[in-house]
Amino acid sequence: MFLKNLWQRLIAKERWNQAKLENPSSIWPSTFQWSKLLSVLSLREKLILAISVGTFIIALVIWGAYFLNKHTKQTAAYGGAYTEAIVGQPKHINPILAPTNPADRDLSALIFSGLTRYDNKGNIVPDLAERWDILEDGKVYEFHLRPDLVWPDGESLNAQDVIFTIQKIQNNSVRNSLLPNWLSVKAEEGSDASIVKFTLPAPYSPFLQNTTVGILPRHLWAEVQNENFSGHELNTKPMGAGAYSIDRIERERPSGSIVSITLKPNEKYWDRAPYIQTLKFKFFQTPEEAADAYRQKSVDAMGGINASNVSLLRQNDLVISASLPRYFAIFFNQTASKIIADKTVRLALSYATDKNKILNEIWHGYGQTLDSPLVNGMLGYTEDLPKYDFAPDHARNILEATGWTDTDNDNIRSKGGNNLVITITTLDNPELTKTAEMLKSMWGAVGVSTEIKVLSNSQLRDDAIRPRTYEALLFGYELSIDPDPFSFWHSSQRFDPWPNLSLYNNKEMDKILEEARQKQNPDERAELYKKFQQTIIDDAPALFLVAPEFIYPNTPKLKGIEINFLANPSWRFAEIKNWHLKTKIELK
Known part of the structure; x- marks a missing residue:
């Protein structure tokens, strides 16, 4: 109605009609007429017109936003540069x-790249191998490589590269920490390359x-003698089959x-x-x-x-964080002290320990408190176990x-x-020394006198761990996501160099551990690991404290990153192909 009245009034206006004479045959107002529109309107008409136009524009914007939300999506785009700070030197x-x-x-x-890799949840998934078969009740593994694999220089990647890599690991002249994983394993080519x-x-x-x-390129390393393996220039000018290759090195x-x-x-990535x-990487x-460097924004992240x-x-x-299969605990050496051999004392120490306080004040809440030798997320982990909750009054009562x-x-x-005097031996490390001091205070509150012995890396290894001279060792274990507690808890592993x-x-425990590492069915293994945890908690050979998380300061610009459970911190890059800094709009 407003527009109809407005139009009638416009026609009646002398200046509007005069402008109409310019083009009398046109039904639609001329450009000149439109330019005179505001001059022929009253203040009230101008206000109504402004509100009407504004409402139309707002409706148009809302409709546009709805259309974009309904019919388009924001997706990752190629491009961008990402810089990360790392402490240490590549060698x-x-x-x-x-x-x-x-x-x-x-x-x-x-x-x-390896035959397999971990994903961001700690599961093993195919990498260079597209599938594998487990044969002969778990004694034989056959890996089928993806077709047409090549190295960055165009050379074919085949079974011989894999066999070469494993044989290098197995060579005693090539000193490496992976050797125990491959002892007595025979690597050979299958029915084809x-x-x-x-x-x-x-x-x-x-x-x-x-x-x-990761697999090494045989055609580059084959001529390198074992004695020169660790010092060869290929160690700082590497070529692999992973997602990235080296562009330049600044020295x-x-x-x-x-x-x-x-x-x-x-x-050439597959x-x-x-x-x-x-x-x-800086x-x-x-x-x-x-x-x-991170605060000054000269890097995007810290590793x-x-x-x-x-x-x-x-x-x-x-700050991004992720769980790791590692934990810190007090390991009691019952052979070194009659006091430590008293189970009541060990239980009292557990009840006197406020693990949440340790986690929050020393690890700033990044992690989880621990009650068993498995970390949440590992096969067989369960919370359906007895716990020694913080109860200092109970600790006093059972001691009394x-x-x-x-x-x-x-x-x-x-x-x-x-x-009742106990000595804690630990590494000269900020988190561990602070933890030792907190334990001293907590235990002192229930009548236990605690002495602290802080040692360097070499002293701890040579003077305490190897000869097993400690009473209570505050130390950390780094495990595998797929647990094999055999080395850490089997009776055959009690003395140096075993951990x-x-x-x-405990002979019953030995049987559980021996059986678990041979079971292929994960459900059966999980049940055995539950028995393992139950027995450890009952016997109290250790006081489990915290499992700290991986702490990863990063840039808000980084999208697509999702890390939950890492085999080690380097596996944060497991799904790096999905990380992105740039986005684009696409129709759904």
Whole structure:
């Protein structure tokens, strides 16, 4: 009605009709007429017109937004450059030698591919091998390589490259930490060059995780003598079959130390090319230097930081975290102390320990408290187990009931003339020394006197762990996602060089561990691991504390990253092909 009245009034206006004379045959108003529109309207008409036009524009915008939301989507786009700070120096960008150096391990994870790999949830999935068969009750594994695999230089990648890599690992002249995983494993070609066959001396259910090791190009390494393997230039000029390859290396003069390494997508990669076109890694000597670069935004991310360095971050920084198969615990050596051999004392120490306080104050909440020797997310982990919750009054009561009393009011309990004194031995590490101090305070509150012995890496190894001279060892275990607790808890592993740090000796447990590592059915293995956890908790050979997470400061610009459970921090790159910095709009 308003528009109809407006139109009639416009026609009646002299200036409008005069403008109409310019083009009397036109039904639609002329340009000149439109230019005079506001001059012929009253204030009220102008207001109504403005509201009407505004409403139309708003409706148009809402409709447009609805259309875009309904019929388009934002997707990843190729391009962009990503820079990460890493503490340390790359020395051996070689999957056989890399595991002992985080910088090497990170780069190897991007440059090399194995037969299998971990995904971002810690599951083993195909990589260079498209499938595998487990035969002869778990003694034989056959891997079928993807067709038409090639190295970045165009050379064919086949079973001989895989066999060459495994034989190098097995060679005693090539010192590497992977050797125990491959002892007595026979590697050979299958019925053709696309099939690799591994024969184990006995069934070993966690074997698949060993096949995540990166494969070396035989045609480049074949002529390198074993004695020159670790010092060869291919270790800093590597070529692999991974998602990325080296573009350039920047060195500092005159020292020759590597300042940065830039990676580009591997054009011969078997899978889809990664979205990010340039990856750059800058190397720093200390976490403080790396954090400073991150704060100044000269890097996009830091390749993991310790909990003690969380305070170096800004309040609004993006921090990504993921679970790891590692934990810290107090391992009790019952052969070194009669006090430690008293199970009541070990239980009282457990009840006197506030694990949540340790997690929150030392690890800033990044992690989980632990009650068993398996971490949440690992096969067989269950929460349906007894727990020694923080209960200091109960700790006092059970000590009192078994004769540990404070008769002279010096806040130290005694029994049979022996004071309740325990020595914690640990590594000179910020998180561990702070944990030891907190345990001293917590245990002191229930009448246990605690001494702390802090040692360097070499001292801890040579003077404490190897001779098993500690009473209570505050230490960490790094496990595999697919657990094999045999080495850590079987009675045959009690003495150096094996890692049964509690010197735990339980024949029934030995049978459980022996059976579990040979079972192929994961449900059956999980049931055995539940029995394993139950027995450990009942016997209390250790006090399990916390399982810290991987802490990954990053840029909000990075999209597509999802990490949940990592075999080790370098597996954060497992799904890097999905990471992206740029996006585009597409129709659904």
